[in-house]
Structures are given as structure tokens and as C-alpha cells.
Amino acid sequence: xxxxxxxxxxxxxxxxxxxxxxxxxxxxxxxxxxxxxxxxxxxxxxxxxxxxxxxxxxxxxxxxxxxxxxxxxxxxxxxxxxxxxxxxxxxxxxxxxxxxxxxxxxxxxxxxxxxxxxxxxxxxxxxxxxxxxxxxxxxxxxxxxxxxxxxxxxxxxxxxxxxxxxxxxxxxxxxxxxxxxxxxxxxxxxxxxxxxxxxxxxxxxxxxxxxxx
Amino acid sequence: xxxxxxxxxxxxxxxxxxxxxxxxxxxxxxxxxxxxxxxxxxxxxxxxxxxxxxxxxxxxxxxxxxxxxxxxxxxxxxxxxxxxxxxxxxxxxxxxxxxxxxxxxxxxxxxxxxxxxxxxxxxxxxxxxxxxxxxxxxxxxxxxxxxxxxxxxxxxxxxxxxxxxxxxxxxxxxxxxxxxxxxxxxxxxxxxxxxxxxxxxxxxxxxxxxxxx
Amino acid sequence: xxxxxxxxxxxxxxxxxxxxxxxxxxxxxxxxxxxxxxxxxxxxxxxxxxxxxxxxxxxxxxxxxxxxxxxxxxxxxxxxxxxxxxxxxxxxxxxxxxxxxxxxxxxxxxxxxxxxxxxxxxxxxxxxxxxxxxxxxxxxxxxxxxxxxxxxxxxxxxxxxxxxxxxxxxxxxxxxxxxxxxxxxxxxxxxxxxxxxxxxxxxxxxxxxxxxx
Amino acid sequence: xxxxxxxxxxxxxxxxxxxxxxxxxxxxxxxxxxxxxxxxxxxxxxxxxxxxxxxxxxxxxxxxxxxxxxxxxxxxxxxxxxxxxxxxxxxxxxxxxxxxxxxxxxxxxxxxxxxxxxxxxxxxxxxxxxxxxxxxxxxxxxxxxxxxxxxxxxxxxxxxxxxxxxxxxxxxxxxxxxxxxxxxxxxxxxxxxxxxxxxxxxxxxxxxxxxxx
DNA sequence: AATGAATGAGTTTTCATTCAT
DNA sequence: GATGAATGAAAACTCATTCAT
Numbered sequence: 001x002x003x004x005x006x007x008x009x010x011x012x013x014x015x016x017x018x019x020x021x022x023x024x025x026x027x028x029x030x031x032x033x034x035x036x037x038x039x040x041x042x043x044x045x046x047x048x049x050x051x052x053x054x055x056x057x058x059x060x061x062x063x064x065x066x067x068x069x070x071x072x073x074x075x076x077x078x079x080x081x082x083x084x085x086x087x088x089x090x091x092x093x094x095x096x097x098x099x100x101x102x103x104x105x106x107x108x109x110x111x112x113x114x115x116x117x118x119x120x121x122x123x124x125x126x127x128x129x130x131x132x133x134x135x136x137x138x139x140x141x142x143x144x145x146x147x148x149x150x151x152x153x154x155x156x157x158x159x160x161x162x163x164x165x166x167x168x169x170x171x172x173x174x175x176x177x178x179x180x181x182x183x184x185x186x187x188x189x190x191x192x193x194x195x196x197x198x199x200x201x202x203x204x205x206x207x208x209x210x211x212x213x
Numbered sequence: 214x215x216x217x218x219x220x221x222x223x224x225x226x227x228x229x230x231x232x233x234x235x236x237x238x239x240x241x242x243x244x245x246x247x248x249x250x251x252x253x254x255x256x257x258x259x260x261x262x263x264x265x266x267x268x269x270x271x272x273x274x275x276x277x278x279x280x281x282x283x284x285x286x287x288x289x290x291x292x293x294x295x296x297x298x299x300x301x302x303x304x305x306x307x308x309x310x311x312x313x314x315x316x317x318x319x320x321x322x323x324x325x326x327x328x329x330x331x332x333x334x335x336x337x338x339x340x341x342x343x344x345x346x347x348x349x350x351x352x353x354x355x356x357x358x359x360x361x362x363x364x365x366x367x368x369x370x371x372x373x374x375x376x377x378x379x380x381x382x383x384x385x386x387x388x389x390x391x392x393x394x395x396x397x398x399x400x401x402x403x404x405x406x407x408x409x410x411x412x413x414x415x416x417x418x419x420x421x422x423x424x425x426x
Numbered sequence: 427x428x429x430x431x432x433x434x435x436x437x438x439x440x441x442x443x444x445x446x447x448x449x450x451x452x453x454x455x456x457x458x459x460x461x462x463x464x465x466x467x468x469x470x471x472x473x474x475x476x477x478x479x480x481x482x483x484x485x486x487x488x489x490x491x492x493x494x495x496x497x498x499x500x501x502x503x504x505x506x507x508x509x510x511x512x513x514x515x516x517x518x519x520x521x522x523x524x525x526x527x528x529x530x531x532x533x534x535x536x537x538x539x540x541x542x543x544x545x546x547x548x549x550x551x552x553x554x555x556x557x558x559x560x561x562x563x564x565x566x567x568x569x570x571x572x573x574x575x576x577x578x579x580x581x582x583x584x585x586x587x588x589x590x591x592x593x594x595x596x597x598x599x600x601x602x603x604x605x606x607x608x609x610x611x612x613x614x615x616x617x618x619x620x621x622x623x624x625x626x627x628x629x630x631x632x633x634x635x636x637x638x639x
Numbered sequence: 640x641x642x643x644x645x646x647x648x649x650x651x652x653x654x655x656x657x658x659x660x661x662x663x664x665x666x667x668x669x670x671x672x673x674x675x676x677x678x679x680x681x682x683x684x685x686x687x688x689x690x691x692x693x694x695x696x697x698x699x700x701x702x703x704x705x706x707x708x709x710x711x712x713x714x715x716x717x718x719x720x721x722x723x724x725x726x727x728x729x730x731x732x733x734x735x736x737x738x739x740x741x742x743x744x745x746x747x748x749x750x751x752x753x754x755x756x757x758x759x760x761x762x763x764x765x766x767x768x769x770x771x772x773x774x775x776x777x778x779x780x781x782x783x784x785x786x787x788x789x790x791x792x793x794x795x796x797x798x799x800x801x802x803x804x805x806x807x808x809x810x811x812x813x814x815x816x817x818x819x820x821x822x823x824x825x826x827x828x829x830x831x832x833x834x835x836x837x838x839x840x841x842x843x844x845x846x847x848x849x850x851x852x
Numbered sequence: 853a854a855t856g857a858a859t860g861a862g863t864t865t866t867c868a869t870t871c872a873t
Numbered sequence: 874g875a876t877g878a879a880t881g882a883a884a885a886c887t888c889a890t891t892c893a894t
Contacts, residue, residue, distance in 0.1 A: 212425025
């Protein structure tokens with residue numbers, strides 16, 4: 001009887017992760033309100049009932065997506081080993097990483113965008129996100145101190161402000177790329193444009209941080 | 214019953230602008246997909262039928278909202294008279310204006326956010342938005358040239374990249390404020406935090422632009 | 427003040443007949459339920475309020491359209507002078523007239539079609555339509571009697587049945603033309619096809635009526 | 640509560656066919672534009688949502704109704720076995736069948752009427768309707784040839800024209816029955832009137848086809 | 853007589869969620 | 874664990890008709 005039907009592998013983890021991946025795509029593409037449960041079920045190769053089986057409702061599913069997205073970038077960041085680098089190199093590395101990560105994970109930007117529309121209400125409910133980020137700020141602080149003691153960097157820099165600025169410079173350019181391109185009548189999505197952007201961002205941050213010799 | 218309540222008075226322009234104002238609020242609060250036509254009608258003091266009478270459908274209404282939002286910031290920017298200021302002051306003024314405008318017009322940020330989710334598909338259809346922005350870039354270019362010829366600014370700065378960066382530094386901080394506050398466990402919405410942010414942004418931009426003396 | 431506005435000729439009869447003509451087109455194209463008051467107003471060059479001024483509502487307007495359509499064909503039929511012709515010629519003339527009229531007045535067929543969907547509820551309310559048609563049947567009866575007394579036609583033919591058959595042969599072909607063409611995969615709307623149809627219909631009716639010599 | 644009432648029983652085919660039957664009734668009664676999705680849902684014992692689950696929208700549902708209606712008459716026609724009869728009897732049988740079928744399936748006439756108003760746009764999209772009909776024309780052609788070779792029928796008769804005429808004679812009388820009765824002031828819907836009509840139609844067709852002996 | 857803005861009631865369509873198997 | 878049919882509530886959108894000018 002079941003020969004013609006789908007594998008139906010009864011594999012809990014696999015089904016769950018397929019749903020999560022499908023939900024990530026759908027929410028990233030359409031936003032929270034625009035995403036369709038039906039579409040997520042289709043994309044996952046599973047069915048609607050399973051979404052509700054593993055995640056209770058649309059909101060919880062979105063939260064799971066956000067947590068997963070944060071976990072992914074967190075894991076990537078933890079591979080940076082910034083403290084093994086010279087201060088200037090560490091900053092360059094952080095900028096480049098941020099830029100590349102956003103570039104390769106447009107869904108992350110779009111999910112954040114969506115979450116912002118909802119005043120971070122989902123993220124706020126999460127226990128997993130959060131605290132770890134202080135580690136990144138601590139690391140950045142250490143880099144700033146080292147740079148300052150080596151007479152390379154200016155003093156009085158708030159590492160959180162700096163981190164936000166570094167993120168901002170990449171995020172805004174990429175997240176608003178379509179809008180900016182339309183409004184300014186210049187394609188900001190070409191390879192050349194992107195190379196220039198990375199250079200510009202590095203110039204800005206280091207131009208600000210580094211003392212005149 | 215009073216003059217200020219229901220339109221009813223057969224005033225085309227008034228009805229239209231009440232609807233547009235209501236739509237701006239609703240779309241900014243809920244995003245495109247999350248916004249409700251019914252709610253917009255209520256907020257406007259008019260009724261659903263009128264929305265469709267003046268704007269053909271939800272998409273066109275959203276486009277009208279975007280165009281209106283752009284027109285508003287455009288009008289404000291045109292009052293800046295940046296070229297009447299010294300280069301350094303002009304940059305400060307631009308940063309401050311951008312920051313203040315975004316601060317006072319959170320709906321603008323949210324509308325842009327929404328439009329980004331839709332790959333700028335509405336803005337793209339607009340003939341009104343667009344071209345004027347080049348004027349701002351021209352102005353910024355002129356400021357950079359002046360600053361450079363006065364030996365104040367570094368050379369080789371792309372005015373569009375700079376403008377995007379200035380916008381980015383304010384936009385990201387404000388647009389992602391809730392998310393950032395949640396993730397980093399620090400309230401970035403206090404008056405003090407905002408003063409610090411404006412200072413930081415000015416430091417970054419001028420630190421980058423200005424030559425060491 | 428009024429220089430820019432439309433003629434606004436304040437011509438009762440003209441406005442009324444423009445509305446009627448517009449309504450005829452719209453009802454014929456879309457049927458009763460599918461017709462749009464708004465569209466009729468546009469087509470008429472007048473405005474919605476006028477429709478309700480001259481005709482009380484959609485139903486009454488449709489009735490007026492039907493009556494007008496019947497009056498038009500009635501006027502045309504009264505020009506036939508069938509009794510001036512030989513019996514055989516009279517029949518030929520009636521067939522040809524019916525065919526040509528339907529061909530040149532597709533809106534008449536479509537209006538009848540629509541009315542049939544509504545079980546003739548509008549026509550039934552009309553006092554104008556109706557009685558005159560007996561005159562046509564009387565005429566046809568006279569033709570049949572003459573033909574019979576001249577040993578040309580068979581006897582015992584009900585003139586109403588015959589009239590219905592003559593109308594049917596044209597009506598069905600033209601009214602269902604699109605459907606028949608689609609279903610039988612043969613374009614029944616070409617000039618050649620139409621010529622053949624007229625010949626066939628004449629053959630059928632006269633083949634039936636005329637006695638073998 | 641009883642087995643015959645609400646579907647609910649998760650029976651795909653049953654639900655689908657109940658919806659189709661309900662839609663057939665509603666569309667036949669009210670035409671396409673006049674039909675109400677809500678009413679169809681009620682008549683079907685199901686709910687609006689299911690209509691959209693199985694048929695995507697009103698147009699597709701109507702197409703399904705048309706295809707089903709054609710399939711029904713097609714199935715009936717295929718039971719006629721006209722080629723087993725003598726030519727004259729075969730023609731009589733076809734006329735009688737057509738008449739009886741239209742008489743017993745007024746919804747078929749009304750659906751066709753409606754489709755004609757829409758210029759066959761739904762039928763045109765169908766792949767199922769169509770080709771089979773040529774079979775009927777082929778059969779009719781064979782009958783005509785036989786009749787001719789037996790010196791019973793005249794030659795040069797186009798089977799498609801003849802079929803259209805046979806259909807026309809029944810269709811117009813029944814489809815326009817209300818209108819004709821109103822216009823001519825004679826009830827054409829009585830049993831007696833119907834018997835006379837069938838006789839008249841048979842007389843016409845055979846009077847045309849048959850050679851004088 | 854003429855105009856077009858305003859409206860309530862309805863109509864199609866969509867959606868997250870639940871239920872029977 | 875898995876499936877997809879079933880559903881109520883709500884959403885976008887439409888329409889004939891009326892009202893103020």
C-alpha cells in the first residue's frame with residue numbers, strides 16, 4: 001500500500017531541521033506576516049500538521065528560526081580568534097567577517113529586519129540569544145585596549161558603539177541595497193561596488209580608530 | 214458631530230490626506246503584510262470603500278505612503294543649506310540632521326525596512342522618488358571638494374559611499390534599537406545613550422574625513 | 427469657473443439616450459449581474475447620479491434596455507413588407523432578415539440570453555413588448571395560407587412553431603458561435619462559414635415547407 | 640449527525656462531487672456573475688474554504704462545472720448506438736434524444752447560455768471538452784451517407800450544419816421558453832406544446848432531409 | 853439638471869489551526 | 874510519527890445606491 005508514498009522516514013531530527021530550514025527561507029523572504037505556513041510545509045517536504053507538532057504555532061516557529069540564525073552567526077564568530085591577531089589586523093578581520101557573513105547570509109539580515117518590525121518581541125522571549133554577545137564586546141574591548149597601549153588607536157572608544165558601527169556600515173548597505181540602488185539610480189550590487197564598499201568601510205573605521213603617526 | 218471628526222464633508226483632498234496619514238501609521242507599525250485595510254479605514258475616520266476609491270489597492274496605497282514619506286524627508290533636507298556652512302560644520306549638520314530626522318520619524322525607518330523586505334518593488338515603480346537624491350549627493354560632493362581644497366579633508370572619498378555610511382550609522386542604531394538592546398542587554402534608548410551615539414557617529418565620520426594636523 | 431468642465435449640455439433626451447446606449451453595450455457584454463453601473467456611467471459620458479435620476483435602479487435600466495432593443499427589431503421588421511412578396515420569396519426574405527439582423531445586432535442576442543437566465547422576469551413586467559409580435563405571426567400565417575393555396579407549401583404548419591424554428595436556426599448558430607467553434611474545433615465565424623449557414627437554413631426551411639413537385 | 644448530512648468524513652471524492660453538484664445548480668440558476676460562492680458552499684453541505692481547497696477560484700470552479708456538464712451529455716450520447724438503426728430512425732432518435740436531454744437537463748442549457756456570454760472563455764481553456772464531439776459528427780456523417788445511398792436522403796448535407804440545426808431547434812425553444820411565452824403571449828411550456836414542438840422539429844428535419852418519393 | 857464623493861452591505865479569497873485516519 | 878482534508882474567522886476588495894454641493 002505504501003510503496004508509492006514518500007519515504008516518510010520517521011526521523012525526528014531530520015524532519016525538524018527540514019522544517020526549520022524551510023521556515024528560515026520563507027520568513028526571510030516574506031517577513032513574519034507575509035510568510036505562509038502552507039508554503040513552509042511545502043518547502044520542507046513535510047506537511048502542515050508536522051509544523052504544529054514540533055513547533056506550537058507560527059510565532060514559536062519564528063522564534064526558533066531567530067534562535068537558530070543567531071546560533072549560526074555566533075558559531076561563526078567564535079571561530080574568528082581575534083585575540084590572536086595584531087589590533088589593526090583584528091579590526092580588519094572583524095569588518096571583513098561581518099561584511100562577508102552578511103553577504104553570504106542575506107536571510108539573516110532579512111530576519112533581523114523582520115524582527116525589528118516587531119520590536120524584538122520574539123528575541124526578547126529567548127533565553128538562548130543574548131548573553132554570549134557580551135563575549136564579543138569583551139573581545140573587542142581587549143583589542144581596543146591593546147591598540148591603545150601600543151599607541152595605535154585612540155582612547156575613549158566604547159566597544160559596543162564601535163561594534164554597532166561596524167555592523168551598521170555593512171548591514172545598511174546590504175539590507176537596503178535594493179532601495180538605495182533604486183533611489184540613487186546606481187547599481188550597488190555589482191562585484192566592483194561591493195569591493196569598493198568593503199574598502200570604504202575599512203577606511204572609515206581605521207581612519208577613525210588609528211592615531212595620526 | 215464636530216468639524217474635526219468624520220470627513221463626510223465631501224472634501225477630496227482632506228479625505229485623501231487623512232487616509233494617507235492613517236496608512237503611514239499602520240504600515241509603519243505593522244509592515245505591509247501585517248497592516249490591515251480595515252484599521253487604516255478606522256484610523257482615517259473614513260471607510261474601507263474610500264481607500265479603494267482613491268488608491269486602487271493595498272499595494273498602490275503603500276506606494277503612495279512611500280512616496281509621501283520620501284517627499285517629506287526631501288523637503289526637510291532641502292532646508293539644510295549645507296553649502297552655506299564651512300565643510301566641517303556642513304558634515305556635522307548633515308549627521309545631526311540625519312540622526313534627528315530618523316529619531317523623530319521612526320515611521321520612515323520602519324517603512325524603509327518594510328520596503329527592503331519587498332526588494333524595493335514599490336519604490337521601483339515610482340517615478341517621483343529618485344532623481345532628487347542625486348542633488349544631495351552633488352551637494353555632499355561639493356562639500357568634500359571644498360574641504361579637500363582647504364586641506365581639511367582627505368581626498369578620494371566617494372560622496373555616495375559617505376552618505377550611505379552616515380545614514381547607516383544612524384539608521385542601524387535606531388532601526389535595530391530593540392533588537393540590539395535585547396541582544397546586548399543594555400538599554401540603547403535612553404537620552405544619555407542617544408547623546409553618546411550622536412557623538413560617536415560624528416567622531417567616526419570626522420575622524421575618517423579630517424586630515425591629521 | 428465652468429470653462430474647463432465638460433459641455434454639461436443640460437439636454438434631457440440626449441443624456442437619457444446616451445445612458446441607454448451605454449447600458450445596452452454593458453449589459454450585452456457582461457450580462458445583468460456582470461454589468462457595472464460605474465462602467466455604464468463612464469461609457470455614457472455622464473455620471474452615476476444621472477443613471478438613478480432617469481432610471482430608478484439597475485433592474486429598471488435593464489428593462490429599458492430590453493424594451494429599446496425590442497422596439498428596434500420591431501421597427502426593422504415592420505419594414506419588411508412580406509405580404510408584398512410571393513410566398514417562397516417571403517420566407518426567404520424572413521430567413522435572411524432574421525439572420526442579418528442577428529448578425530448585425532449581436533447585442534440583441536446577448537440581451538435575450540441574459541433575459542433568459544432571469545426567466546424573462548424583466549420582459550414580463552413590460553407592457554410595450556409583446557402584443558405586436560402577434561402581428562408578425564399573423565403575417566406569417568397569411569404567407570403560409572397563400573403558399574398552401576398555391577400548392578407550394580404543405581399544410582398544417584403552425585406559424586409560431588415555424589417562426590421559432592427560423593429564429594432558432596440563426597440564433598443558436600450565432601449566439602453559441604464561440605462555444606460551438608471551440609467544441610467542434612472549426613471556426614464558424616468566417617465569411618464562408620456564414621454564407622454556408624444561410625444557405626443551409628434556407629434549404630432546411632424551404633425543404634420542409636415546399637411540396638414535392 | 641446522520642450519515643447523509645455533513646461530509647466531514649474526510650472523503651475527498653465525495654466532498655469534491657458534492658461541491659461540483661452544488662456549483663452546477665448555482666451557476667445554472669444564476670449565471671456566472673450572479674452565482675454566489677457562499678451559496679454553493681451551503682448547497683454542498685461543505686464550507687467556502689473547501690471550494691478553494693479543491694478548485695482554486697470561481698472561474699476554475701465554473702470550468703470544472705462546464706467540463707462535468709459536457710462529460711455527462713457525452714456519456715449519454717455514447718449510449719445512443721445510432722449506427723444500429725435505419726437512417727431515418729437514427730435521425731428521429733437523435734432529435735428525440737437531443738430534445739429529451741435538454742428537457743431533462745435545463746441546467747445544461749443555462750450553463751451554455753452563460754458560457755456564451757463569456758465568449759466561451761472557460762471552455763476554450765479546457766483540454767477535455769472538444770475532440771470527442773467530432774465522433775458524433777462522424778456518426779452523423781455515416782448516417783447521412785447511408786441514407787443517401789439508400790435513396791432516402793438528399794445529398795450534399797454538411798453533418799455539422801445539420802447537427803447544429805437539430806440542436807438549435809430544441810435549444811432555442813427551451814432556452815428561450817420564458818421569453819417566447821411572454822413575448823408571444825402563449826404558454827409554450829405545457830405538455831401539449833412540447834409534444835407539438837417535437838413533432839414539428841422532426842417534420843422539419845426529415846422534411847428537409849428526405850427525398851420525395 | 854449635473855456631479856462625484858461617500859457608504860454599508862456584501863463577495864471573493866486567504867489564513868492559521870485542528871481533526872480524523 | 875505522519876498525512877492532508879476540514880474549518881471559522883478574518884482579510885482584501887466590490888457594488889449598487891445615496892448624499893452634499
